[in-house]
Amino acid sequence: MTLPRIAVDAMGGDEGVRVMVEGAALARRRHSDFKFLLVGDSARIEAALEHHPNLRAASEILHADDVVGGDELPSKAIRRAKTTSMGLAVNAVKTGAAGAAVSAGNTGALMAMSKLALRTMPGIDRPALAAIMPTLQAHDVVMLDLGANTEADARNLVQFAVMGAAYSRIVNGFEKPVVRLLNIGTEEIKGTEELREAAAILAEATRAEGLALTFDGFVESDKINRGETHVVVTDGFSGNIALKAIEGSARFVTDLLRQAFTSSLRSKIGFLVSRPATELLKHHLDPNNHNGAVFLGLNGVVVKSHGSATAKGVANAVAVAARLLENKLTERIAQDLAQLGESALRRPARAPSAAAARSGESGAGGGAA
Structure with a gap:
């Protein structure tokens, strides 16, 4: 099958552009059908791509002026989702410009942005x-x-x-x-x-x-x-x-x-x-x-790479994203939720605790634990 391209937050992680681009290039060498949307400082990405012509031929660059800090609060980062490399990578999944997003940046910010942009699946x-x-x-x-x-x-x-x-x-x-x-x-x-x-x-x-x-x-x-x-x-x-x-x-x-x-x-x-x-x-x-x-349970695929990952680690994160796209993860989850049914998720009556049971026996009035 022809896979949708994968949006890569090229600015995330401990070493940023160099490792993220090297990781995407390694993934491309392993899988010649991978295509990418590289998001971040276009000048720095272009310079890194000079060493990876094979990746350059399979990539488009989306410029982003801003970067989410590693220790930045998610509540602050989410307000800059439209200008940061992380936010634009996630938004590419929302708009259909990419099938999945990969970032090695701030986990809390990535979770917040992904949930806001993609929303949770029905039943989750x-x-x-x-x-x-x-x-x-x-x-x-x-x-x-x-x-x-x-x-x-x-x-x-x-x-x-x-x-x-x-x-x-x-x-x-x-x-x-x-x-x-x-x-x-x-x-x-x-x-x-x-x-x-x-x-x-x-x-x-x-x-x-x-x-x-x-x-x-x-x-x-x-x-x-x-x-x-x-x-x-x-x-x-x-x-x-x-x-x-x-x-x-x-x-x-x-x-x-x-x-x-x-x-x-x-x-x-x-x-x-x-x-x-x-x-x-x-x-x-x-x-x-x-x-x-x-991040499971979203209307789209978002993969979090470890911030200290090497190029090999980034390539593996990209491969995870591609595999989930190829095997239609969200559709599988939706099918299983439909099989489970809402009735199965309704809370059963809770058994009283031992203390509550003893209280009821003594006539003081029992209650659910």
Whole structure:
């Protein structure tokens, strides 16, 4: 199929134009059918394109005078959506000038601009930020929400599960991905009321509605990367903490190995012997190989690249955007939501807590938890 062009915020990220253009050029070399709308300072983009004639032939430049700062408040940035490279890249998706947008800029600003310009899909209350992470198995795990919503009720979590499953079917090829809710334990009685309620809705919906997912209860954070779960669902507060803990652990392991292998001559010899294994580990833990988080639930495709991503990482984020376009992500989510039905998302009557039950038994009057 002929893919729509991809709008790239060329000014976003820690190094801006150079890395973003190099990443788009690498993506173009890997996929000759990719076409781009490069948004930002036209003079700087033109200068960068001199080193990438293949990309130049497949790109159009949209000039933007302004750039969203990395620490800028979303409420401030959103007022300049019509003049910034980020805002114009997102707007290109809205107008149909591009099929998807990729930015390595301010996450909060990108979320705010995307939600305002593209709006949420029918049946979705809040968009969620989803990313893929490596596991011990051959497949990756999809995790959401990773920071778009600090709080999420049961209805939100169910919608996240449907969206995450649709995403997993595209990136991993599973017909019915295994979905679990992140919790402090796997027992049914564990966790917040919202988690237990979402679990009840998903369990009933997968039995009655025939959704293209397999709900399998709860998962603890230490099992996220085991590969036993295809989709991990949580609120953005917990998800962001878990993601950064996993990334920090990966950096800790690689730094620890580096120190160990350079501590003595004997260690250096050991490194040479084990180098094939350590290179494989390095490749597996390199965040650039899994770069490209997606705002799910919008009427359009927006991909967030890590601000510190290399050209390889940017190329992978572009490839994520193209793959979602090719596999019609938004249409898949809409179909699954229709299959789920609004009735399944209506809150069931909440069971009274143990304290409330005891209060009712004593004649003091009971209430829902």
